[in-house]
Amino acid sequence: MTSESELNTIERDLAERLRNQLAEVVGSTQVLTEQDMVAGYVTDWTGAWSGWTRAVVRPGTVVEVQQVVSLCRDAGVPIVTQGGNTGLVGGSVPHRGEVVLSLRRLTRLDPVDTISGQVTAGAGVTIAALRDHVRRSGFDYGVDLASRDSATIGGTIATNAGGIRVIANGDTRRQVLGLEVVLADGTVISRLAGIEKDSAGFDLSQLFVGSEGTLGVITSARLRLAPLIGGERHVVLLGVSHPSQGLELRGPRVTALEFLSHSCLAIVSAHLGRRLPTTGEHPYYVLVESSRLPQLDPNADAVVDERLWEFREAITESLSTQGVPHKFDVGVPLARLDEFVGEVELLDGDVFVFGHLAEGNCHVNVLGPTDYETVADQVLGLVVDHGGTVASEHGIGVAKGRWLFHTTSPAERAAIRRIKHALDPQGILNPAVTFAPEE
Numbered sequence: 001m002t003s004e005s006e007l008n009t010i011e012r013d014l015a016e017r018l019r020n021q022l023a024e025v026v027g028s029t030q031v032l033t034e035q036d037m038v039a040g041y042v043t044d045w046t047g048a049w050s051g052w053t054r055a056v057v058r059p060g061t062v063v064e065v066q067q068v069v070s071l072c073r074d075a076g077v078p079i080v081t082q083g084g085n086t087g088l089v090g091g092s093v094p095h096r097g098e099v100v101l102s103l104r105r106l107t108r109l110d111p112v113d114t115i116s117g118q119v120t121a122g123a124g125v126t127i128a129a130l131r132d133h134v135r136r137s138g139f140d141y142g143v144d145l146a147s148r149d150s151a152t153i154g155g156t157i158a159t160n161a162g163g164i165r166v167i168a169n170g171d172t173r174r175q176v177l178g179l180e181v182v183l184a185d186g187t188v189i190s191r192l193a194g195i196e197k198d199s200a201g202f203d204l205s206q207l208f209v210g211s212e213g214t215l216g217v218i219t220s221a222r223l224r225l226a227p228l229i230g231g232e233r234h235v236v237l238l239g240v241s242h243p244s245q246g247l248e249l250r251g252p253r254v255t256a257l258e259f260l261s262h263s264c265l266a267i268v269s270a271h272l273g274r275r276l277p278t279t280g281e282h283p284y285y286v287l288v289e290s291s292r293l294p295q296l297d298p299n300a301d302a303v304v305d306e307r308l309w310e311f312r313e314a315i316t317e318s319l320s321t322q323g324v325p326h327k328f329d330v331g332v333p334l335a336r337l338d339e340f341v342g343e344v345e346l347l348d349g350d351v352f353v354f355g356h357l358a359e360g361n362c363h364v365n366v367l368g369p370t371d372y373e374t375v376a377d378q379v380l381g382l383v384v385d386h387g388g389t390v391a392s393e394h395g396i397g398v399a400k401g402r403w404l405f406h407t408t409s410p411a412e413r414a415a416i417r418r419i420k421h422a423l424d425p426q427g428i429l430n431p432a433v434t435f436a437p438e439e
């Protein structure tokens with residue numbers, strides 16, 4: 001890996017001058033350069049992706065973001081925008097000295113617009129903070145995920161995050177009514193009026209959803225809210241022989257539908273120091289949350305308990321205690337799900353599969369083999385063979401770019417390159433992330 005020590009003297013002087021200019025904009029305490037201060041910003045949540053940075057900059061206003069972006073552009077220094085740094089594909093950390101633009105201080109939270117059921121939130125607001133805020137007004141936010149205490153509005157929009165409520169509310173894209181974005185040239189576009197139906201040309205805001213910091217810096221969002229569902233919540237864990245058996249539980253009262261392999265349940269039980277919750281062992285388990293107790297076969301091995309969520313939510317954390325797994329977040333057509341999961345579990349290493357069942361989303365984690373590329377070729381190769389997507393909800397980051405070569409056409413990749421060039425001609429925004437690999 002390149003390190004700052006390899007910068008030549010001219011570049012070091014330029015970096016020093018840039019740091020001073022950045023400090024004039026945001027204040028010297030908001031420009032971090034010391035090793036121990038930047039450590040949490042240069043390595044990702046998994047520990048698998050790490051790099052170095054010329055500086056971490058923490059602007060507190062949109063105007064400061066504009067000035068920081070302009071200074072970096074003028075200096076020709078690339079930027080990695082960062083929210084909660086919970087991304088799992090290496091897109092949130094610097095790789096070759098990029099300035100880290102941390103937006104955690106953009107915590108604007110407007111009062112809920114109860115007439116339209118909408119709210120405007122700053123990019124640095126966490127999902128948990130947004131949820132608490134809107135619940136006080138009788139609403140809910142439609143996206144929820146286990147990283148809620150750190151993942152931000154900006155980051156979840158930039159990755160089009162999914163999570164456990166997609167079955168009821170759709171993905172993040174569905175919640176976004178408009179955005180405020182700082183472009184690579186330092187100008188701002190703002191669509192925060194919250195117009196529910198707008199056919200006046202392109203929906204420019206939607207272009208930035210899922211763009212992973214490569215097209216602009218999202219500073220605020222106008223979000224659609226979901227109704228707050230009160231009353232009873234039944235959480236059931238059911239042992240099954242194939243994940244698709246759980247699809248029979250779909251229905252209007254279902255607010256979450258997840259599946260996990262036996263290997264996942266076993267590792268979480270060991271980590272939490274608890275017994276398996278079901279009576280027997282099964283190849284897979286389905287976790288359903290519903291406002292009405294689902295009708296189950298009287299012979300089903302099922303447990304009902306709201307605390308069962310812990311077994312689902314602690315999977316990622318339990319796996320990370322065993323090492324750094326190779327992580328793949330993929331999706332396959334529902335008709336191919338059982339076949340895909342069965343085949344992926346036969347691959348080399350310890351394979352753990354879980355995901356959001358109703359969308360055919362599978363989180364495949366592999367412990368054991370050391371070489372990422374070999375494991376990626378096997379897992380993503382199976383995904384392509386089954387007509388799936390190599391990024392179901394975490395995005396492309398630096399982990400999966402070359403695989404888009406297999407799932408996009410040359411014409412699509414050429415169009416993507418033209419859009420990127422039009423909005424970021426100098427290529428300063430998250431340059432390590434590409435959606436259009438070269439042939």
Ligand SMILES: Cc1cc2nc3c(=O)[nH]c(=O)nc-3n(C[C@H](O)[C@H](O)[C@H](O)COP(=O)(O)OP(=O)(O)OC[C@H]3O[C@@H](n4cnc5c(N)ncnc54)[C@H](O)[C@@H]3O)c2cc1C
Nearest residue numbers: 083084085086087091092152154155156158161162213218
């Ligand atoms: C325990 C755990 C559980 C998870 N569960 C889920 C899940 O169920 N579903 C799911 O989809 N993901 C999940 N994730 C992944 C992660 O939480 C999401 O990808 C989340 O959307 C990242 O948000 P963040 O604020 O941490 O973004 P970061 O990790 O900081 O950044 C992610 C990407 O977005 C870009 N970005 C960040 N902020 C901005 C901005 N303001 N403007 C432009 N670009 C920006 C970054 O450059 C980077 O490319 C999980 C992660 C963990 C650790």
